[in-house]
Amino acid sequence: MERYEVVVVGAGPAGALAARAAAELGASTLVLDHRPELGEPVQCGEFLPTTDEISDLFDATELVRTACGVPSNTILRTTRWMHCVSPYGHRFRFPLAGTMVSRRAFDKALAQRAEGAGAELRYPIGVVRVRDGGVELADGRRIAAGAIVGADGPVSTVGRSIGLVPARTMFRMITATVESPLDDAIELHFGGCAPRGYAWLFPRATDANVGLGVAEVPEGTNLDALLDRFAEREHLGRPRERTRWWVPIGDPPDSLVRGNVVLAGDAANLVMATNGGGIPTAMMSGWLAGTAAARHVRDGAPLADYDRAWRAALFEPLERAARIQRFADPYTSHDLLLALGMRYIGGSGLDAMMRLRWPTRLGRN
Numbered sequence: 289m290e291r292y293e294v295v296v297v298g299a300g301p302a303g304a305l306a307a308r309a310a311a312e313l314g315a316s317t318l319v320l321d322h323r324p325e326l327g328e329p330v331q332c333g334e335f336l337p338t339t340d341e342i343s344d345l346f347d348a349t350e351l352v353r354t355a356c357g358v359p360s361n362t363i364l365r366t367t368r369w370m371h372c373v374s375p376y377g378h379r380f381r382f383p384l385a386g387t388m389v390s391r392r393a394f395d396k397a398l399a400q401r402a403e404g405a406g407a408e409l410r411y412p413i414g415v416v417r418v419r420d421g422g423v424e425l426a427d428g429r430r431i432a433a434g435a436i437v438g439a440d441g442p443v444s445t446v447g448r449s450i451g452l453v454p455a456r457t458m459f460r461m462i463t464a465t466v467e468s469p470l471d472d473a474i475e476l477h478f479g480g481c482a483p484r485g486y487a488w489l490f491p492r493a494t495d496a497n498v499g500l501g502v503a504e505v506p507e508g509t510n511l512d513a514l515l516d517r518f519a520e521r522e523h524l525g526r527p528r529e530r531t532r533w534w535v536p537i538g539d540p541p542d543s544l545v546r547g548n549v550v551l552a553g554d555a556a557n558l559v560m561a562t563n564g565g566g567i568p569t570a571m572m573s574g575w576l577a578g579t580a581a582a583r584h585v586r587d588g589a590p591l592a593d594y595d596r597a598w599r600a601a602l603f604e605p606l607e608r609a610a611r612i613q614r615f616a617d618p619y620t621s622h623d624l625l626l627a628l629g630m631r632y633i634g635g636s637g638l639d640a641m642m643r644l645r646w647p648t649r650l651g652r653n
């Protein structure tokens with residue numbers, strides 16, 4: 289049987305960063321992905337805040353700088369503003385510096401960086417379960433591992449295999465591209481266009497990424513119909529290249545370690561609940577997971593070090609965001625209440641929520 293010190297399942301942002309960190313520390317590292325082409329299909333809005341903005345959300349400047357760098361050849365456009373649009377069209381505008389990336393290029397580039405550090409990348413190869421401390425592949429072969437990083441996204445096979453499935457609501461998402469006037473702002477639209485979620489319009493290089501996510505699809509409609517209706521309302525033309533996927537929203541779990549396995553990224557429920565972004569937290573948790581896995585196999589450090597590291601960097605803001613999201617949720621399926629609520633907290637309140645903080649007018653911490 290083949291054996292690696294660290295086996296990473298999934299070559300998305302979490303897995304690529306985990307593999308790079310483990311390989312840089314000298315661990316023999318294998319990263320496996322079941323996609324025939326990394327980053328394809330695009331199931332993402334493709335927006336990332338800049339590292340300065342991410343450092344404003346998480347008290348982890350060094351980690352952000354190490355893990356959240358965007359390969360320059362994957363950048364489509366930089367953006368400076370966020371607009372939150374109420375159900376009746378009122379626009380709240382505030383600064384948010386960000387980067388639109390091509391996820392097709394981004395996932396490939398991050399995986400190449402892991403390879404450059406010495407990790408071995410194999411795809412398309414699916415992992416079907418974790419067994420006896422190793423992974424079992426779709427073709428029945430097994431690979432032994434000193435430590436396993438489950439970075440296999442929201443429906444994590446690794447997580448289910450070891451009985452570590454965090455409690456969450458799986459938001460249903462659809463994304464597509466449209467022709468659109470291009471600007472340096474990203475837009476989130478709230479209300480009936482995407483009940484209990486939001487619709488978005490993000491400018492790419494020559495077109496725009498459009499999509500929406502909802503906690504549940506209202507009876508009598510479906511994701512495509514909601515997207516068509518939003519595109520029509522915003523005069524965007526017909527959305528093409530549609531894909532559907534999931535975003536896990538809920539509290540960050542207490543622990544992401546079981547046996548010789550650690551979870552990172554969406555597999556670990558580390559999406560920011562108030563804005564739905566998960567790429568930066570996937571990159572940071574992936575880096576920490578790969579680091580802990582390598583130190584475990586090479587120096588005998590406990591894998592529980594990973595829990596200490598990600599909790600110190602990510603837990604508090606993510607847990608607060610989950611509480612804010614739960615507080616706001618009842619308002620988000622009622623247009624009038626939502627519009628009044630948005631007016632009440634104002635642009636600064638919406639800005640705070642996007643930054644995983646309570647709006648000042650709600651007087652909480």
Ligand SMILES: Cc1cc2nc3c(=O)[nH]c(=O)nc-3n(C[C@H](O)[C@H](O)[C@H](O)COP(=O)(O)OP(=O)(O)OC[C@H]3O[C@@H](n4cnc5c(N)ncnc54)[C@H](O)[C@@H]3O)c2cc1C
Pocket residue numbers: 297298299300301302303320321322323327331332333334335336413414415416439440441442444445446461462463499532533534535552553554555559564565566567568570
């Ligand atoms: C429609 C949509 C829009 C989004 N927009 C944004 C956005 O604009 N900004 C943002 O920050 N976040 C966004 N997100 C969230 C973001 O995409 C995720 O949080 C992020 O991709 C998580 O990275 P990850 O590496 O944990 O998982 P993933 O990116 O899902 O990567 C998991 C990898 O594991 C592989 N895999 C899965 N199962 C197996 C298996 N059994 N064997 C082998 N390989 C496997 C997959 O092929 C995949 O490559 C969006 C999500 C969706 C669905």
